[in-house]
Each structure stands twice: as C-alpha cells, then as structure tokens.
Amino acid sequence: MEPGCTESASGLPLVSPQPLSPAAASSALLARLVDVGAQHSRATRAAFARLNARLSTSPRPAVGGRAVETDAGGERLPEDSVTAPTAGETYLRGDDGARLAVSCLTPLKGPAAVGPPVVLAHGWGGSRRVWGSVADGLIRSGHTVLSYDLRGHGASTVGDDGITAEAMRADLATVLRYAGGAAVVAGHSGGGFAALAQAVADDPGACPVGLVLVATAAHGQETSEKEARMMGAPLFSRTLRRGGPGRLLLRQMTGKALHPRLREVNRELFAAIRPEVRAECFRSSRGMDLREALAAVRVPVEVLAGGADKIIAPRLGRETADAFPRARFTSLPGAGHLLPLEHPRPVSRAIEEVTRQAGGRLAGRLPPDTGEALEPR
Structure with missing residues (x-):
C-alpha cells in the first residue's frame, strides 16, 4: 500500500445516543472526515460517507466551557463525577461564544491511558484531519488524544472576538480544561x-504539563500586509479550489517527499477556510515574541523543525528551544512545513517521550522542576 494510504484506527466513526437533524448530520459528517477518507478510492470514500450518514449522532451540548456528561439513561451527571472526557465528538463553548469542535480518542491498547492526555492543535489553514496518522500512532501506544478545530477552521466557528492570538490561546485553554487541566499539548505552526x-x-x-512544538516559533512572524491580503484575495481563493493549480500554489509548504495524495489533502483543507479567516490568522502573529517568558516554563519540551521548511525557518525553532530552561531540538532533513502529514512517526515519538516525562512528574517519580535531561538528537 502506498505511503499515507493506510487505514487509520482514529478515523473510525464515533457514535453517541441522540440522532441529528439533517443539517446537523451534514455538519457532523464533515467534521469526522480524517485522512483515511481522502486517501482511498472514490468507491471507498463513498462507502465511508454512507456509513457516517447513517451512524452520525448529535454531539453533546457544551455548558461552561465543557460538554455536558450524561449517564446511560441520558441523565446529566453531577460536575464532580466527571473526571475525564468521554471518547467521541463534542462541541465546547469558547469564552466569546465560539463553537469549538473537539474529538476525543481513547487508547486501543489496554483499558488504562498511558500518562496525561494529549491535546493536538493544528496550524492555520488546516483542521483536526492533519493529525490523523499521529493520533492513530498515539492511541495504539495507549494514549488518550484530543484534537480540535481552531476557530474558523473545520467545524469550529469564529466567535465574537474574531481571529486574534489571544482568542486562539483562550480556545486552547477551554480544550485543556475539558481534558482535565493537565495535558501535554502538541502544536503545529499556528497551533x-x-x-x-x-x-x-x-x-x-x-497549564500544559508538556509541550511538543512542531514547525513553529515563539517570534519572527511579521507577516506583511501584502501577504495577508493575498490570503484573502478572490483570485487566490479561486486558484486554491482547483486541484492542480491549488497544489502548485501551496508547493512551498511541503518537502519533496510528500505523497501527492497528501498534497491534495493539504490543498482541500486550505481551500476550505474562509478567505477573511486566512487573512486574519496571518495578521494575528505580528509582534509576537514569547522568548523571555519561556525562561520560566519548566515542563518537558520537544521542538521539531523541517530542515527544508520555507514557511517557518528551522533556525527560529532552534531559537525557540534555546529560550526554554530545557528543551530538545530536532531538525528533520529534507522535511517541509507539514510535519504531521510528512513525518507523523517522529512527531508521535516526540509526543510519547514528553508524555512519559510529564507522567513521571505528575506521579512524583521525577522532580517537578528538573526531570530528565533531553539529549540532542
């Protein structure tokens, strides 16, 4: 089977007890699309669509930043009885009313999760779908994984505050509280x-108990107004919607080894974002420089960069790693910007290592402010 074309356990449809209205069923079906649906034949994709259409059910309503948990009879459980998110899909309500689409996958291996849960935050122009292979590896290794669509992406709405760096930070905080408040966060690019x-x-x-930073940086993201306007331009959007021209337009985002079908996944995701959302995302990072504050962050940290990344220069990743008291920086030779699609296994390994260390700290096996030294790769 070709690279990137294996069926992902994390792509199985998730079922909850209440049926959806036709409109909500359509929205839920789109939210459930993961890489398996895009990487098989047309007949297979049609079969997945029919199956999801029949099995789609209503996401649990969100109250106060977390979903309402119910027992088998549909009765709401008391707040203090909820200890972990339930496997499935839900919507959370952000601080400004944004609807955040969240998927929770529980371990395939054994009844108990390994270490703290993992929260996956995708980059601008993407969706939860980019984490398909990474999430699959993690749940097979015994981890609980939550992924969500950034505001204005996938099945998540923009909210009253619009697209700002602070709003996207607050959205992540909402997901972290839903995850129990102590989770490892893996963020790609804008995530x-x-x-x-x-x-x-x-x-x-x-507060994250561990960080895996993938093709990202703490500074140096001064997107020009000309580039931001291009992201929202009608001609740019029309080109994105066309297969070949759209893939050509985004060719600098990926390394040369990425499978053509995954290039198409990237184009589909980028084209699905409203032009004004794309433009505001690229404006939102202006003036960002978190390096000084990172000196006080004492959690396990791994920073990964693509050696051929033309979107966020690898040196910015190294400088971000250097800003922490302790972090390990890894450059993947020849890799581009889309590491969750291009090289999911190294990303999964980094998450597993940080989760192992974070779990040791939470269990008292490692001192909270020191932990194990991460040797450079």
Whole structure:
C-alpha cells in the first residue's frame, strides 16, 4: 500500500445516543472526515460517507466551557463525577461564544491511558484531519488524544472576538480544561503559537504539563500586509479550489517527499477556510515574541523543525528551544512545513517521550522542576 494510504484506527466513526437533524448530520459528517477518507478510492470514500450518514449522532451540548456528561439513561451527571472526557465528538463553548469542535480518542491498547492526555492543535489553514496518522500512532501506544478545530477552521466557528492570538490561546485553554487541566499539548505552526502563549499564561487550571512544538516559533512572524491580503484575495481563493493549480500554489509548504495524495489533502483543507479567516490568522502573529517568558516554563519540551521548511525557518525553532530552561531540538532533513502529514512517526515519538516525562512528574517519580535531561538528537 502506498505511503499515507493506510487505514487509520482514529478515523473510525464515533457514535453517541441522540440522532441529528439533517443539517446537523451534514455538519457532523464533515467534521469526522480524517485522512483515511481522502486517501482511498472514490468507491471507498463513498462507502465511508454512507456509513457516517447513517451512524452520525448529535454531539453533546457544551455548558461552561465543557460538554455536558450524561449517564446511560441520558441523565446529566453531577460536575464532580466527571473526571475525564468521554471518547467521541463534542462541541465546547469558547469564552466569546465560539463553537469549538473537539474529538476525543481513547487508547486501543489496554483499558488504562498511558500518562496525561494529549491535546493536538493544528496550524492555520488546516483542521483536526492533519493529525490523523499521529493520533492513530498515539492511541495504539495507549494514549488518550484530543484534537480540535481552531476557530474558523473545520467545524469550529469564529466567535465574537474574531481571529486574534489571544482568542486562539483562550480556545486552547477551554480544550485543556475539558481534558482535565493537565495535558501535554502538541502544536503545529499556528497551533504552536497558541500552545506557547498558553504555556506562559497565568492560567493554573489549564497549564500544559508538556509541550511538543512542531514547525513553529515563539517570534519572527511579521507577516506583511501584502501577504495577508493575498490570503484573502478572490483570485487566490479561486486558484486554491482547483486541484492542480491549488497544489502548485501551496508547493512551498511541503518537502519533496510528500505523497501527492497528501498534497491534495493539504490543498482541500486550505481551500476550505474562509478567505477573511486566512487573512486574519496571518495578521494575528505580528509582534509576537514569547522568548523571555519561556525562561520560566519548566515542563518537558520537544521542538521539531523541517530542515527544508520555507514557511517557518528551522533556525527560529532552534531559537525557540534555546529560550526554554530545557528543551530538545530536532531538525528533520529534507522535511517541509507539514510535519504531521510528512513525518507523523517522529512527531508521535516526540509526543510519547514528553508524555512519559510529564507522567513521571505528575506521579512524583521525577522532580517537578528538573526531570530528565533531553539529549540532542
């Protein structure tokens, strides 16, 4: 089977007890699309669509930043009885009313999760779908994984505050509280900006216990107004919607080894974002420099960069790693910007290592402010 074309366990449809209205069923079906649906034949994709259409059910309503948990009879459980998110899909309500689409996958291996849960934050122009292979590896290794669509992406709405760095940080905090408040966060590109901002925020109830920063940086993201306007331009959007021209337009995002079908996945995701959302995302990182604050962040940290990344220069990743008291930096030769699609296994390994160390700290096996030294790769 070709690379990137294996069936992902994390792509199985998830079922909950209440049926959806036709409109909500359509929205839920789109939210459930993961890489398996895009990487098989047309007949297979049609079969997945029919199956999801029949099995789609209503996401649990969100109250106060987390979903309402119910027992088998549909009765709401008391707040203090909820200890972990339930496997499935839900919507959380952000601070400004944004609807955040969240998927929770539980371990395939054994009844108990290994270490703290993992929260995956994708980059601008993507969706939860980019984490398909990474999430699959993690749940096969015994981890609980939550992924969510950034505001204005996938099945998540923009909210009253619009697209700002602070709003995206607050959204991640909402997901972290839903995950139990102590989770490892893996952030890719713009999702990494949110992870870094949350790591230095004064927010004890939603503080990451470990960080995996993938093709991202803590500074140096001064997108020009000309480039931001291009992201929202009608001609750019029309080109994105066309297969070949759209893939050509985004060719600098990936390394040369990425399978053509995964290039198409990237184009589909980027084209699905509203032009004004794309433009505002690229404006939102102006003036960001978190390096000084990162000196106080004492959690396990891994920073990964693509050696051929033309979107966020690898040196910015190294400088971000250097800003932490302790972090390991890894450059993947020849890799581009889309590491979750291009090289999911190294990303999964980094998450597993940080989760192992974070779990040791939480269990008292490692001192909270030191831990194990991470040797450079």
